Amino acid sequence: MTTPPTPHTPLLDIILPVYNTERYLDQCIQSIVNQEFNDWHLIIIDDGSTDASPEICDSWAKSDKRITVIHKANSGQADSRNVGIDLCTAEYVGFVDSDDRIEPNMYSFLLQTIKENDADIAVCNHYSYTTTGSKCKHPNYNIEVLNHDQATELIIQNRLQSYIWQMVFKRSCLNYHMPEHVCFEDHAVLPHWFEKARRVVIAMRPLYHYRMRRSSVFHSVNPQHEFAFLEAEKQRFEYYRNTKFKYLASIYITTRAIRVAKHIARMKTDYKVIAEYMERIKTVLRKHAPGYVDKLKFKDKLLYRLLMLNTSLFINYIKAEKLLKINKKAEDRNYFD
Numbered sequence: 517m518t519t520p521p522t523p524h525t526p527l528l529d530i531i532l533p534v535y536n537t538e539r540y541l542d543q544c545i546q547s548i549v550n551q552e553f554n555d556w557h558l559i560i561i562d563d564g565s566t567d568a569s570p571e572i573c574d575s576w577a578k579s580d581k582r583i584t585v586i587h588k589a590n591s592g593q594a595d596s597r598n599v600g601i602d603l604c605t606a607e608y609v610g611f612v613d614s615d616d617r618i619e620p621n622m623y624s625f626l627l628q629t630i631k632e633n634d635a636d637i638a639v640c641n642h643y644s645y646t647t648t649g650s651k652c653k654h655p656n657y658n659i660e661v662l663n664h665d666q667a668t669e670l671i672i673q674n675r676l677q678s679y680i681w682q683m684v685f686k687r688s689c690l691n692y693h694m695p696e697h698v699c700f701e702d703h704a705v706l707p708h709w710f711e712k713a714r715r716v717v718i719a720m721r722p723l724y725h726y727r728m729r730r731s732s733v734f735h736s737v738n739p740q741h742e743f744a745f746l747e748a749e750k751q752r753f754e755y756y757r758n759t760k761f762k763y764l765a766s767i768y769i770t771t772r773a774i775r776v777a778k779h780i781a782r783m784k785t786d787y788k789v790i791a792e793y794m795e796r797i798k799t800v801l802r803k804h805a806p807g808y809v810d811k812l813k814f815k816d817k818l819l820y821r822l823l824m825l826n827t828s829l830f831i832n833y834i835k836a837e838k839l840l841k842i843n844k845k846a847e848d849r850n851y852f853d
Contacts, residue, residue, distance in 0.1 A: 526582070528556040528608045528623060528684070531600030533593050538568040540615040540727065540852075545576050545583075547617035553624035558583045559600045564590030569614075594694040594701040601690050609690060611681045615727045615852075616645070622723035626684040629717045633661050636686040636713040642679065642724040646850040652722035660718040667716040671706055672756065672764050678703040682724045689713055699741055700748035707755045728851045739780045739793050746776045746800060753804070767812070770805045773797050774816050777823055781834035794827045 530548060534541065548558055560573045562585060570587060577583045586599060597611065608627060612618060626638040643650035662670070670676035680702045692708035694701040710716070749772050756765035777797045780790055801824065809817060823830040 526555050526557040526606050528553070528610060528627065529600075529604040529606040529687070530556055530558045530610045530612060530623075531597055531604070532558060532560045532612050532614055533563055533596035533600070534560055534565060534569050534573060534614040535563040535590070535593070535596075536565050536567045536569060537614040538565075538572060541569055541572045543617050544612065544614050545572075547620075548612060549576075549580060550620050551618075551623050552621050553627060554582075556582060556623065557606060559603050560585045561596040561600050562587045563593070563596045564588060592696060594696045594698070597701075598693045598696070601693070604687055604690075607687060608684050609687050610684045613681055613726075615729065616681065617725045617727075619723040619725075623684065625719070625721075625723065629659065629719050630684065630686075633659075633715060633717045635661065635715040635717040636689055637667075637710065638684045638717045638719060639676065640682050640724065641720040641722040642682050642726045643722045645725040645727045647852060648850045650722075650725050654720070655722050656720035658720075662716045662718060664710070664713055664716075667710055667713060668707070668761055669764065671710060672752070672761060672768050674768070676718070678706045679724075679726075680706070680709075681726075685709060686713075695751065698747065699744035703745070704748040704751040707752055730851045730853055739783060739785055739789060742776055742779050742783075743793055743796065746773055746797065749773075750800065763808075766804050767808050770801065770808050770820070771812060771816060773800045773804070774812075774819050774823070777830070778819065778834055781831045782838050787831070790831055791827055794823065794831065798824060798827070 532544070532548070537544070545558070545560075548556075558580075560577070560583065562570050562573055564587075570585075573585045577585045584603075586603070588596075588599065601609070608630070610623060610626075622640065626640060629635070630638045641652055641655060643652045667676065671678075678700075689709050689712055691712065692705060694705045698704070746769075749769050753765050753769045756762055777794060780793045780797075783790065801820065805820060809820060812820065819830070822833060
């Protein structure tokens with residue numbers, strides 16, 4: 517009797533959540549299929565799309581046996597990513613967003629970098645992709661190897677940005693589900709995923725094309741969306757509060773609370789709504805700022821004291837400051853729909 521062959525386990529699983537991105541989906545999947553590295557399994561999670569995305573996904577799965585499609589009811593990107601993580605069997609895991617695209621050598625480079633440096637996570641850089649082309653602000657072709665503590669400090673300082681789509685993880689690092697029904701779930705979960713990383717490779721050459729869309733701009737001028745970043749930051753702090761990184765985390769949650777206050781105060785939103793968010797931010801500052809204010813930059817220190825002293829004066833100052841600045845050309849005019 518012939519023994520059936522053992523099913524092949526690929527080296528890399530790629531998780532692709534999809535929701536109503538029919539316009540960009542073919543280009544995204546094509547960029548994955550075109551990878552120089554071909555020992556991958558693409559797990560597409562269709563999150564209840566109502567456009568032609570489900571049919572596009574199924575068509576790709578029929579043409580390439582390395583592609584698996586899961587259709588489910590809409591529950592958000594975080595849940596889709598969690599479903600994909602639970603289906604992973606490969607040693608390494610990567611993430612792509614369905615309106616973006618990647619360079620042909622992205623995964624060959626990141627996996628080779630992991631292997632050469634005996635690392636658990638590799639990080640590359642990205643292009644901001646508009647209708648006029650792709651640009652990278654700070655390309656860097658050097659390779660830096662960090663230990664766990666060094667990587668953790670960069671995460672807390674946000675010098676290592678929480679874009680999981682520009683990273684490859686050893687699957688054993690993904691030991692914690694992303695929080696669902698919240699924004700900035702990748703920001704909140706990253707400390708957990710770096711917990712077991714002995715070595716992290718930072719290779720900041722741009723290999724990922726992040727599509728700039730007007731819908732993202734709309735969310736960024738929404739007070740609720742802006743405050744959600746601070747909620748994710750609070751989850752980060754809770755992770756670090758019982759570690760040796762508590763002091764550094766306390767400084768940065770204070771800094772980011774002030775930053776969120778500035779962003780919301782500048783918005784063309786009902787004054788009462790802005791004032792309500794200021795009070796919520798002040799609650800965070802009362803908890804975390806005392807004892808760390810002297811470590812803030814001079815301007816942040818002044819803004820903190822102004823906000824805590826007089827909410828209305830803070831809001832009016834920030835709005836006046838915005839008016840005094842030279843108006844820049846709208847950057848979103850070349851964004852995709």
